[in-house]
Structures are given as structure tokens and as C-alpha cells.
Amino acid sequence: MAKVKKSPWVLHYDGASCNGCDIEVLACLTPVYDAERFGIVNTGDPMQADILLLTGGINAQCQEVVKQIYEQMPRPKVVVAVGTCACTGGVFKEAYNILGGADTTVPVDIYVPGCAARPQSIIDGIVKAVALFQQRSDEHDKGIVNGSREGES
Amino acid sequence: MGKQSIIPFGPQHPVLPEPIHLDLVMEDEKILEAVPSIGFVHRGLESLVEKKDYQEMVYVIERTCGICSFMHGMGYCESIEHIMNVEVPARGRFLRTIWCEMSRIHSHLLWLGLLADAFGFESLFYQCWRMREKILDMFEMTTGGRVIFSVNKVGGVLKDMDEGQIRQILDTIEWIEKELTKIKKTFLNDYTVETRLRGVGVLTKEQAHDLGAVGPFARASGVVLDMRKRGYAAYPELDFEPVTSEDGDSWARCEVRINEIFQAIDLIRQAAAKIPAGDLAVEVKGNPEGEFFMRVEQPRGEAVYFSKGNGTKFLDRMRVRTPTFANIPGMLQTLKGADYADVPILILTIDPCISCTER
Numbered sequence: 001m002a003k004v005k006k007s008p009w010v011l012h013y014d015g016a017s018c019n020g021c022d023i024e025v026l027a028c029l030t031p032v033y034d035a036e037r038f039g040i041v042n043t044g045d046p047m048q049a050d051i052l053l054l055t056g057g058i059n060a061q062c063q064e065v066v067k068q069i070y071e072q073m074p075r076p077k078v079v080v081a082v083g084t085c086a087c088t089g090g091v092f093k094e095a096y097n098i099l100g101g102a103d104t105t106v107p108v109d110i111y112v113p114g115c116a117a118r119p120q121s122i123i124d125g126i127v128k129a130v131a132l133f134q135q136r137s138d139e140h141d142k143g144i145v146n147g148s149r150e151g152e153s
Numbered sequence: 154m155g156k157q158s159i160i161p162f163g164p165q166h167p168v169l170p171e172p173i174h175l176d177l178v179m180e181d182e183k184i185l186e187a188v189p190s191i192g193f194v195h196r197g198l199e200s201l202v203e204k205k206d207y208q209e210m211v212y213v214i215e216r217t218c219g220i221c222s223f224m225h226g227m228g229y230c231e232s233i234e235h236i237m238n239v240e241v242p243a244r245g246r247f248l249r250t251i252w253c254e255m256s257r258i259h260s261h262l263l264w265l266g267l268l269a270d271a272f273g274f275e276s277l278f279y280q281c282w283r284m285r286e287k288i289l290d291m292f293e294m295t296t297g298g299r300v301i302f303s304v305n306k307v308g309g310v311l312k313d314m315d316e317g318q319i320r321q322i323l324d325t326i327e328w329i330e331k332e333l334t335k336i337k338k339t340f341l342n343d344y345t346v347e348t349r350l351r352g353v354g355v356l357t358k359e360q361a362h363d364l365g366a367v368g369p370f371a372r373a374s375g376v377v378l379d380m381r382k383r384g385y386a387a388y389p390e391l392d393f394e395p396v397t398s399e400d401g402d403s404w405a406r407c408e409v410r411i412n413e414i415f416q417a418i419d420l421i422r423q424a425a426a427k428i429p430a431g432d433l434a435v436e437v438k439g440n441p442e443g444e445f446f447m448r449v450e451q452p453r454g455e456a457v458y459f460s461k462g463n464g465t466k467f468l469d470r471m472r473v474r475t476p477t478f479a480n481i482p483g484m485l486q487t488l489k490g491a492d493y494a495d496v497p498i499l500i501l502t503i504d505p506c507i508s509c510t511e512r
Contacts, residue, residue: 014171016194019508020219020300030282062193097197116300
């Protein structure tokens with residue numbers, strides 16, 4: 001894990017999930033698994049969040065909400081898809097109301113598989129996200145956005 | 154007469170991990186009306202009966218909700234078993250009961266933690282979740298999964314518990330009983346907690362009955378309604394009485410749920426003492442033809458599973474009516490006239506499970 005200069009703030013949003021991954025994400029933040037030891041803080045405010053944990057697939061109604069939350073987050077930002085539903089749509093993929101995984105709506109950086117995703121793998125995803133966030137914020141400081149300097153195409 | 158304004162609550166809100174949206178019509182600090190809009194988690198899993206056969210459907214129904222996933226699977230399986238006249242072996246029924254009651258303990262501890270978090274008692278929140286992890290460890294030991302553990306099938310269960318595992322479960326619930334007795338004092342006798350819960354969101358017995366409330370929400374108002382008394386799994390062979398309370402406020406709901414954890418501990422002990430040896434499941438042949446309503450008491454209240462088979466391996470219709478859906482009118486009633494600061498507590502006291510509600 002890279003040296004972290006700033007504590008990233010984590011926001012959790014439940015797309016169309018079954019709740020299983022949500023309670024595992026919450027369990028990660030409680031003392032038994034204690035994901036906060038990696039220097040993250042859980043927040044409820046998208047405008048102060050750096051890492052977005054998305055659980056569940058995307059349906060027609062929550063798509064707008066997910067987009068809005070993603071756009072409200074300041075750059076640089078990292079998106080983690082937690083659980084099989086968020087990765088691909090999972091068991092609900094064939095249901096009429098599910099558009100697919102989280103990547104149908106927002107760009108996903110890290111995929112955490114599992115139904116429900118285990119706390120250990122969620123923590124692994126968060127650690128990877130923290131490292132990626134650090135790398136992106138270093139690039140951001142140098143004026144590089146998405147691998148190229150701002151103003152260049 | 155103050156000025157009326159509308160404050161939106163949700164869908165993304167720190168108090169609930171799940172999305173629900175309420176438009177709160179406010180006059181100063183008082184709520185005049187709450188208008189809910191749901192559908193953020195709707196997946197349409199009932200329609201999957203067209204694509205998955207009745208045995209695969211167990212795994213879809215289990216994913217209606219991650220908190221009471223075992224009971225969802227069980228309710229569906231029992232409805233199909235009734236249609237096909239399948240008799241589940243006694244050991245299978247007792248194992249289902251033990252897992253059901255363990256789910257109840259884990260769900261109520263989760264709720265107690267979230268309630269403590271809602272009134273700002275962080276250490277109490279962590280204490281509840283610390284206890285809950287022990288139950289999840291027991292699930293992991295017996296089934297391999299922590300929250301979704303797919304051990305149901307039509308005709309019985311897939312996994313067995315040996316002597317050592319049952320003994321370990323009994324040790325764990327004894328530890329939980331001891332810890333919960335300590336925490337109970339804080340929930341029910343602490344002055345600061347009482348000021349947040351006593352008299353907040355009163356639902357009278359008549360209102361609870363008229364609005365069709367179910368589960369601990371109704372029982373806290375004095376309505377004696379417990380589907381376990383109707384007899385499914387191994388409940389007819391166990392001795393218990395529904396837990397009720399009279400006041401109908403948030404404090405009473407908290408009391409009912411704490412006492413239900415003690416009741417669940419007692420039921421696990423009874424089931425562990427009576428569990429017979431034998432088969433876990435019977436082989437199921439053929440396809441279901443006919444229809445059945447199965448009513449199951451979940452941690453949140455009564456859930457209804459309607460299955461209709463047409464003699465092929467795909468069901469005609471599958472319907473789930475979940476307890477939170479039945480409790481939303483009651484919740485809106487308690488919100489009327491409440492203070493804005495009490496909204497998170499009032500929404501939490503029905504133990505909302507939005508994934509269940511919207512399926």
C-alpha cells in the first residue's frame with residue numbers, strides 16, 4: 001500500500017442490491033474489521049467524499065441518483081463496485097428492471113466480487129482504492145487529468 | 154400558523170444504508186405529513202420465475218434481502234412443499250428453526266445498533282455489532298456463508314450440524330445472553346436514551362390494527378400477532394408466547410425486540426435439546442401444480458409467499474409481501490406531528506428493509 005498523504009473519505013451508496021453487501025460494508029467499518037485503520041473515514045456527504053462504494057446493480061430509478069452522487073464528488077475520485085451485482089448484475093441480471101452492473105452508469109475502477117462480498121475482500125478493495133486515490137491525487141497535483149495534462153487532448 | 158415547507162429526506166442519507174425517499178411537509182419544526190416514494194431498489198425478482206425453474210428460484214428468493222435471507226428461502230420452499238405435499242424430515246425442520254432464530258438474533262442486534270447510532274450513542278452501536286459478529290461466525294461455521302448462505306432447498310436443507318457445532322452455538326448464545334443483559338440496562342433504563350425514545354411516535358392498538366401493522370411494530374402496540382404460532386418448521390413442538398408491550402412508542406418497540414432476542418435464545422436451546430437424528434431432506438420429484446399462501450414470521454414481521462404452479466418446472470406466479478411494506482402506513486402515521494429531529498428514529502423503529510419492500 002502506498003504512503004497516504006491524505007485520509008480519503010468513503011461514501012457508500014446502495015444501488016439495487018439485496019442488502020447483503022450493504023451490511024457487510026457496514027460490518028467493515030465496525031471494530032471487528034475496522035477498515036478505518038487504513039486511514040479512511042466514512043461519510044454521508046457526497047461533496048466531501050473521495051471513494052465511492054457502490055453495492056448492487058443499477059435500475060432505471062436509481063441510475064439518476066448514482067450519476068448525481070458521482071458528479072457531486074470532487075475530483076480526483078475512485079469508484080469501487082462491491083459485490084457480484086455491482087460488478088455484472090449478478091443473479092438479477094435477467095430481471096426486467098436491472099440495467100446491469102455499476103459500470104453501466106459510472107466508470108468503475110475496482111471490482112470486488114462475492115455474493116455477498118466478504119469483509120476481507122471489501123477491505124482489500126478499499127486498500128486498493130486508497131492506493132489508487134493517492135496516485136490520482138499526485139497526478140492531479142501535477143496537473144495531469146486522466147493520464148494527460150489538462151488542456152492537452 | 155407557521156410557514157409550510159417541504160424537506161426531502163433521502164434517497165441517499167447517512168442514517169440508513171438503503172435508499173428511501175420521503176417528502177416531509179413541515180410547519181416550523183413539526184411534521185404535518187410525510188409522502189414516501191419508493192422504487193430505488195426495485196429489481197423485479199418476481200418476474201424471474203419465467204426464466205428460472207422452481208428449484209433455482211430458491212437462490213433468487215433468498216436474495217430478496219440479505220438480512221433475513223434464510224427466512225425468505227425457507228418461506229418459499231415451504232410454500233412449494235405444501236403444493237407438492239412434501240413432508241420435510243424432522244431434523245430438517247429443527248435445523249431450519251435454529252437458523253431462523255439465529256437470523257432473528259442477528260437482525261435484532263443489527264437494528265439495536267442502528268437505533269443507537271440514530272440517537273447518537275456510538276459506543277452502544279459498536280457493542281451491538283460486536284455481539285452480532287459472533288452470530289455471523291456461527292453462520293459461517295455451520296453453512297459457510299455470513300449473510301447469504303443458501304442452505305435451503307425444496308424438500309429440506311442442504312447442510313447438517315454436528316454435535317460440536319450445536320454445542321458451540323449454545324455457548325455463543327449463552328455469551329450473547331450475558332452481554333445483552335448488560336446492554337439491556339442501557340437501552341431500557343438509561344435517562345438519556347429514555348428521553349429520545351419514551352413517548353416518541355406513539356401508535357395505538359387500534360391504529361396498529363387498522364393500518365395493518367405487523368411484527369414487533371404491531372406487538373409493541375399490544376397486538377398479539379405472531380406467525381410462528383400458526384406452526385411451520387419445528388415451531389409447533391416448541392413452547393413460546395409472543396412478546397408484546399403496551400405503550401406503542403419507540404421505547405416499547407425497543408423493549409419488544411430486546412425481549413425477542415431472549416426468546417430466540419430460549420427457542421434455540423429448546424430446539425437443540427429436542428433435535429432428532431435422521432435425514433436432512435427428501436428427494437422431490439415432479440413439478441408443482443396448485444397454489445399456496447405461506448406466512449412466515451420474520452424479524453420484521455409477517456411475510457407472505459404466494460406460489461402458483463402449473464405443472465411445468467416454471468411457476469406461473471410468485472409473489473412476496475414483505476413486512477416493511479405492511480408497516481409503511483404505520484410509520485407515516487407515527488411521523489405525523491413528530492419533531493424533525495426524531496425522523497431518523499421513527500423511520501428506524503419499524504426496522505425498515507427497503508430491499509425487501511421493493512424486491
